[in-house]
Amino acid sequence: MGLKRKKKVRKAASVKEKKKTVQQLLTQLGEKVLSQMEAGVFPVIEMPSRSTANIRYDEELRQYVLGDKKIRRTARNIRHLRPFTQLVWLAWTARQLMEQGKTSTLRDIFYMSQAYEIDFKDQAESDDIITDLESVIGYAREDFNIYPEERSAIYGDLEIEYTVPRYEGRRLNLTVHPDGVVIGPALATAEFIDTSAEIVICIEKGAMFTRFLEEEVHRKFKAILVHTAGQAPRATRHLIRRLNDELGLPVYIFCDADPWGMHIAQVIISGSANAAHVRELVTPDAKWAGVWASDILEWKLPSEKFNDLDYKRLQELERDPRYHSELWQREIQVFKKIQRKAEQEAFSRYGLTKIVDEYLPKRLEEMKSY
Numbered sequence: 249m250g251l252k253r254k255k256k257v258r259k260a261a262s263v264k265e266k267k268k269t270v271q272q273l274l275t276q277l278g279e280k281v282l283s284q285m286e287a288g289v290f291p292v293i294e295m296p297s298r299s300t301a302n303i304r305y306d307e308e309l310r311q312y313v314l315g316d317k318k319i320r321r322t323a324r325n326i327r328h329l330r331p332f333t334q335l336v337w338l339a340w341t342a343r344q345l346m347e348q349g350k351t352s353t354l355r356d357i358f359y360m361s362q363a364y365e366i367d368f369k370d371q372a373e374s375d376d377i378i379t380d381l382e383s384v385i386g387y388a389r390e391d392f393n394i395y396p397e398e399r400s401a402i403y404g405d406l407e408i409e410y411t412v413p414r415y416e417g418r419r420l421n422l423t424v425h426p427d428g429v430v431i432g433p434a435l436a437t438a439e440f441i442d443t444s445a446e447i448v449i450c451i452e453k454g455a456m457f458t459r460f461l462e463e464e465v466h467r468k469f470k471a472i473l474v475h476t477a478g479q480a481p482r483a484t485r486h487l488i489r490r491l492n493d494e495l496g497l498p499v500y501i502f503c504d505a506d507p508w509g510m511h512i513a514q515v516i517i518s519g520s521a522n523a524a525h526v527r528e529l530v531t532p533d534a535k536w537a538g539v540w541a542s543d544i545l546e547w548k549l550p551s552e553k554f555n556d557l558d559y560k561r562l563q564e565l566e567r568d569p570r571y572h573s574e575l576w577q578r579e580i581q582v583f584k585k586i587q588r589k590a591e592q593e594a595f596s597r598y599g600l601t602k603i604v605d606e607y608l609p610k611r612l613e614e615m616k617s618y
Contacts, residue, residue, distance in 0.1 A: 262439065263411045263437045263438075263439060264411060266387075266391060267346060267391070269387075270346065270385065270387050270391045270392050271343060271346050271347070273385040273386070273387070274339050274340075274342055274343040274346070274385065274392065275343065277293070277339050277384065277385065278336070278339060278340065278343070280293075281293070281336060290322055290323045290324035291322070291323050291332075292320055292321070292322040292323075292324075293320070293321045293322075293332065293335060293336075293384060294318050294319070294320050294321075294384075295318065295319060295321070295380060295383045295384045296314045296315075296317070296318060296319075296383050296525055297314070297315075297317040297318060297319045298314065298379070298383060298524070298525060299317070300521070301317070302314055302315040302316075302317040303315070303521050303524045305518075305569045305570060307569075309527075309532070310517075310518050310530070310532035311518045311519040311524075311527075311530040311532065312518065312519050312520065312521050312523075312524040313524055313527075314383070314524050314525050321335065330367065331377065331380070333366070334361075334366055334367075334368065334374075334377045335377055335380055335381060335384070337361070337364060337366050338357070338377055338378060338381050339381055339384075341357070341360065342381065342392035342393065342394065343392075345392065345393040345394070346392060346393055349412065349413035350393065351393045351394070351395055351433040352393065352394050352395070353394070353395055353396065353397060354371065354374070354375055354378065354389075354394065354395075354396055354397075355371060355397070357374055357378065357394060358370075358371040358374040358375075361374065378394060379522075379525075382525055382526060383525040386525075387526075388482060388486065388523075388526045388528065388529065389482075390433075390436060390482060390483050390486065393433070395432070395433050395436075395483060396481050396482070396483070398430050398431065398432040398481075399477040399481065400430075400431045400474065400475050400476055400477045400480060400481055400483075400484040401427070401428035401429060401430050401431060401457070401474075401475040401477075402422055402428055402429055402431055402435070402472065402473065402474050402475070402487070403422055403423065403425075403428035403429065403457075403461055403466060403472070403473045404422055404423065404443070404445050404466045404471060404472030404473055405421065405422070405423055405443055405444045405445055405466065405470075405472075406421070406422045406440065406442075406443045406445060406472055407419055407420070407421050407422075407440075407441040407442045407443065408420055408421075408422065408435065408438040408439065408440060408441060409438060409439045409441050410434055410437075410438050411437050411438060411439060412433065412434045412437060415434060419441060422472070423466070426461065427458075427461070428457065428461065428473070428475060431474075431481070431483055431484050431487060432483075433483075435487075436483040436484075436486065436487055440490070440491075440494055440495060443472070443495060443497075444470060445466070445470050445471055445472045445495075445497060446469075446470040446471070446497065447469060447470065447471050447472075447497055447498050447499070447500060447612070448471065448472045448473075448474060448488065448491050448492065448497045448498070448499040448500070449465065449469070449471045449472070449473050449474070449500050449502065450474045450476050450480070450488060450499065450500070450501040450502065450516060450534075451473065451474065451475055451476065451502050451592075452476055452477075452478060452502065452503040452504060452509060452512055452592065453504070453591070453592050453593065454475060454477065455592075455593055456502070456592045456593065456603075457473060457475035459600065459603070459604070460473050460604065461473065463601060463604040465604060465608070468604070469608070469609075469612065472491060472497065474487070474488060476512065476516070478512065479511075479512050479515055480512070480515070480516055482523065482526075482529055485515070485516055485529045485530070485531075486528055486529055488516060488531050488534070489528060489529065489530065489531045492531045492533060492534065493531075498533070498534075498535070499516075499531050499533070499534035499535065500534070500535050500537040500612065500615060501513040501516055501517070501534055501535065501536050501537060502537055502538055502539065502592065503536075503538075503539065503592070504539060504589070504590070504591045504592055505538070505539035505540060505541055505543060505544055505549070505551075505589055505590040505591070505592075505594075506558060506583075506589035506590070507558055507561040507562040507564075507565055507583065507589075508558075508561065509539070510536065510565060510571070510576070510579070510580075511561070511565065513534075513536040514536070514565075514570055514571065516530070516531055516534055517530065517531060517532060517534045517535075517536070517570075518530055518532060518570045535615055535618060536575070536576070537611050537612070537615050538607075538611055539590060539591075539592055539594075540579050540582070541579045541580075541582035541583040541586065542578075542579060542582050543590075543607075544586065544588055544589075544590045544594075545582070545586065547595070547598075547607065549590040549594040549595065549597070550590065550594045550597055551586075551588040551589060551590040551594065552588065552589055552590070553587060553588055554583075554587040554588065554589060558589060559587065562580060562583055562584065565580060566580050566584075575618055595607060
């Protein structure tokens, strides 16, 4: 598969070590509740507050984080009893999943609860309790084997080693499938073994990801390609961070030229307020490489007029501290001036290979100065 290079720049804690830690934390949570009950007191679980008042942007970490405010959920309070019970059941379920080497989806958890007469009124409530458990133990739901539906993919010369039961120790190169490999639980928890790649390119749209595969961008630019499928799922964002952190690969993000594309890129870079309690989902050194507002003008791309929602979103981004650097502000001002947006596929007006033959090499060279 060409020259192999690069040993890991930094050996992260192994997947097995992390899983062991998470299991211990879940066990400790159960033991704490049990010991309180055996002592004859109403059990209490304390967790960071996820209210907007307790969420702030940390300039040093370059991501949203939770402040110091805590909340207490106690069985003494009749209003707390229902979510308290749901949280304890979920922690038990997560530990069962880990012990059995199984995974579940967010939707599965909602339906599983019905077998135990745990009264979630809808999946939104179930998902919220899962987020509570994340904040209690300080690890993402993926670390206790609960995942969203799979929809993103990866392709490139990266050899991985599976850690999941029945496949543990088996190795695979991610060029094995012409459409890319789905980023599911087995891939998300795999160890990185070897790669010849020198960069990571994240692509918002499926059509452009397919174009990059067909044009062999992974070979031409020594790249690992990641299809984010819109806003990247959390398992995908964690995988992107690992590629940057463990392999030392710079990350470039390509999205549609509109405020929503900017937000998709920024969530990979600095996270979101909804996941401020999780620290391993951001890649602060990743770079938004386009498509920019200025590209609409420079490349004369087919475009559409902003609607009211687009412009409102742009104003929100302009006020957001994550967008205060020179590049972001420059492009926001161009968007405000032209009030037009374009999709990645707009480059197809020049033929199927223009974006790979001209735009991509030019932009990657430009990014060295940012």
